[in-house]
Amino acid sequence: MSVYTASPIRYPDLGASALMTRRAWWLVVLNFLIPGSTQVLAGNRKLGRFGLAATLVMWLIAALVIVAYSLWRTATLSIVTNSFALTAAQALLAGYAVLWLVLTIDTLRLVRLIRARPNSRFWIAAFTVILLAVSVGTASAGAYYAGVARGTLNSIFGGGAASVPPVDGRYNILLLGGDAGPDREGLRPDSLSVVSVDADTGRVTMIGLPRDMRKVPFSEGSPMGELYPNGFRKCDVSACKLNAVYTEAELRHQDLYPNAKSTGSTPGIEATKEAAEGITGLTIQYYALIDMQGFADLIDALGGVQVNVQKRLPIGGDEQLVGVVEWIEPGKQKLDGYHAQWYARSRHGTSDFDRMERQRELQTAILQQFTPANVLTKFQAIAQAGTQVVKTDVPQDMLGYFTNLAMKSKEQPVSSVELTPANGIDQDDPNFDDIRALVRADLYPPTPTETPAG
Structure with missing residues (x-):
């Protein structure tokens, strides 16, 4: 052979x-x-x-x-x-x-x-x-x-915050939206909400906080709570509203939060967390600050966002709608980052409460569009936009846990609690007991009981 x-x-x-x-x-x-x-x-x-x-x-x-x-x-x-x-x-x-x-x-x-x-x-x-x-x-x-x-x-996720357990079975994250540039001093958040996530099921509830809410209390025993035991009434800034808490702490009371920077936060964010806790009755473990321009970049990276526009909205212009450069027309539309940003922030002809609902609608739509296929095919653009969009104190060692929760949350509808007049909330003279009851009713609905056989 x-x-x-x-x-x-x-x-x-x-x-x-x-x-x-x-x-x-x-x-x-x-x-x-x-x-x-x-x-x-x-x-x-x-x-x-x-x-x-x-x-x-x-x-x-x-x-x-x-x-x-x-x-x-x-x-x-x-x-x-x-x-x-x-x-x-x-x-x-x-x-x-x-x-x-x-x-x-x-x-x-x-x-x-x-x-x-x-x-x-x-x-x-x-x-x-x-x-x-x-x-x-x-x-x-x-x-x-x-x-x-x-x-x-x-x-x-480069902050120094420590991992903490859920409180009453939930993780509560303060979500702030604002124009976050290189210098954030004096920033008044344009939108504020609390994202509450069930630590087992991943069920998400978004609680919209009116930025112009007055007399807001702070959580018991907190630095701002001791400074303002009767609520944010007589303050050191021009208007004692919820979104001014950030400015006051950043400019006047940095000494109250000596460890904020080392944990990836700021005095303004910590004070706003205390206000959100006082309003909702929830313990806020972490925060996420969303840069609104970066927010537009993220939507562009995702390829746009699908929304159902209920009312014609102006882009640009003054209160008399003089100088409007474009309109966002009613109907189902796929908005790019620029138009989505205006959809969230357009003011003329609508109220702040309308804006809150539109912002929550965008947040929910983006959450639903973060599918593995979408992220993988546009990974680089999303990652690049993400570094400009988000600042948070969520520790990196909890990222896997929260990613798993996010995957669970996509399997069920996102609930929303808006603190607006439609729900009986007066932002100028709010009843915080009613607000906390409204929040509890959504987060902890009563368990159905069986009716005894007759």
Whole structure:
């Protein structure tokens, strides 16, 4: 028996063009499916074994992640959103991309293209290049996106706040919207709400807080509560309204919050959290500050947002609608970032309470559009916008937990509690007992009881 017959892959008959063509196709496909196998069969076995070992490791890691995600989703999400895990993933994927490139180039050498049939040479070479782009490109893209994700998460979740447990089964996050530039001194939040999430089911309730609400109380025992035991009435700023609490604490009472900066917050945010607690009766664990211009960038990154416009809204112009540059027309529309920003903030011809409802509508729509497919296909743009949009003190080690809750929340409707006249709330002279009862009724609805059989 000749050596060619015994091992046609390693010792092929160079004169048999049909055999060399079939051998070339096999080697190219094997290199793609099982990197390293081509070298073991037809080339440097030491390099091949290294490639096979690396391939096995990657397969094992992928299998472990899939199994772990199925069994322990929260823990897995916590690991894969950790900076160290993302750094390790970036290094592994980059190394594997280089290894795959080396193995593919070596495979093209082993193929001995000149020995294949003339009419097959181009297609073999082209197919090899395509598979090279798919394999090396995918691994390189994975390494790149791991780096982008790490940078984004470190930028957004870089505060020093500690992880805390839920209170009464819920996590409550203060959501602030404003024009957050390089210098935030004097900022009066344009929108304020509390996002309350059931720590088990992920059910979300958004509580809209009127920015012009007066006489707001602060949580018992808080720095601002001790300074204003009877509520925010006689203050050091021009108008003692809810959205002025931020300004007062930032400019006049920074000494009350010496640890705010070290925990990723500011005196203004901490004081506003205390006001939100006093109004709703809830414990606010964390905050998120949304830059309104960055908010528009995020919507553009998502590809727009679907809303049902109820009323014609002006873009620009004064109270007499002089100088209006454009109108947002009624009906179902897909708004880009610019128009969505005006949809949330347009004032003329509508009340602040209308604006609150529109802002909550946008928040809900964006939450629903954060699907895995949408995020993956537009990952880089969303990540870039995210660093400009959000400032928060949610610790990074809780990101996996909250991501899991967010996935649960998408499976059920988002509830809304608006503190508006429609719900009997007078923002100039509010009854805070009624407000807290309204909030409790939504967060903790009575359990239906069975009617005894008659």
